Amino acid sequence: MKALTGLASLGLALGMAGAVFAQQRVAVPDARQLLIAAIDAPDGRAHGILTGQLADAITERFKATTPIHVDVSTERRYAQAGCRRLKVRFWQDGVQLPGVPAPRRLTIDFGINYCRDGMPPKSLKEAP
Numbered sequence: 001m002k003a004l005t006g007l008a009s010l011g012l013a014l015g016m017a018g019a020v021f022a023q024q025r026v027a028v029p030d031a032r033q034l035l036i037a038a039i040d041a042p043d044g045r046a047h048g049i050l051t052g053q054l055a056d057a058i059t060e061r062f063k064a065t066t067p068i069h070v071d072v073s074t075e076r077r078y079a080q081a082g083c084r085r086l087k088v089r090f091w092q093d094g095v096q097l098p099g100v101p102a103p104r105r106l107t108i109d110f111g112i113n114y115c116r117d118g119m120p121p122k123s124l125k126e127a128p
Contacts, residue, residue, distance in 0.1 A: 025069065027051045031088070034072045035114050039084050044074030050090070058092075065094025065103065075111065077127040082116035 028034055029052035037046035050068040058068060069091050076085035088110055095106040113120045 025049045028070070029055075031070050031072075031090075032118065034070050035086055035088070035112070036116055038072040038074055038086055039082060039114070039116055044077075044084070046072045062092075062106070063094070063096040063103070064092045064106075066092055068092045078113075078121045078123070079125045079127050080115065080121045080123060083121035084114060086112050086114055088112060 024047070026034070026037075026046075026048045028048045028050060031048070031050060034046040034048045037048075038044055048070045050070055055068050058064075069089075071089040071091070073087045074084045075087050078084060089107060091105060091107040093105045094103040096103045097106070113124065115121055
């Protein structure tokens with residue numbers, strides 16, 4: 001019985017550790033690094049924290065309580081090698097907007113057709 005309980009505990013711990021590793025964020029001064037990481041990732045996703053002078057200025061301006069998070073996911077794979085339709089989400093907690101009484105999470109979502117070379121795909125034909 002103890003062995004079974006120990007195995008169950010180990011399985012739970014490993015499962016939780018996997019979830020933690022899956023959520024790790026990389027510090028990047030330029031979000032384009034995450035676009036390329038998502039293109040290259042087997043699951044088509046990348047997560048990061050925006051750093052540098054611009055990120056610091058935005059955080060300070062809006063008196064935010066967290067760094068700027070960036071989540072990138074693949075929506076479509078194009079036939080052209082290294083090209084994808086990506087969903088990009090920037091979000092930050094504790095943002096104090098002018099005229100809004102309480103800080104809140106601010107989220108900006110957009111889609112972009114992007115290739116590893118930084119250019120848009122030549123064709124939007126999807127991969128088979």
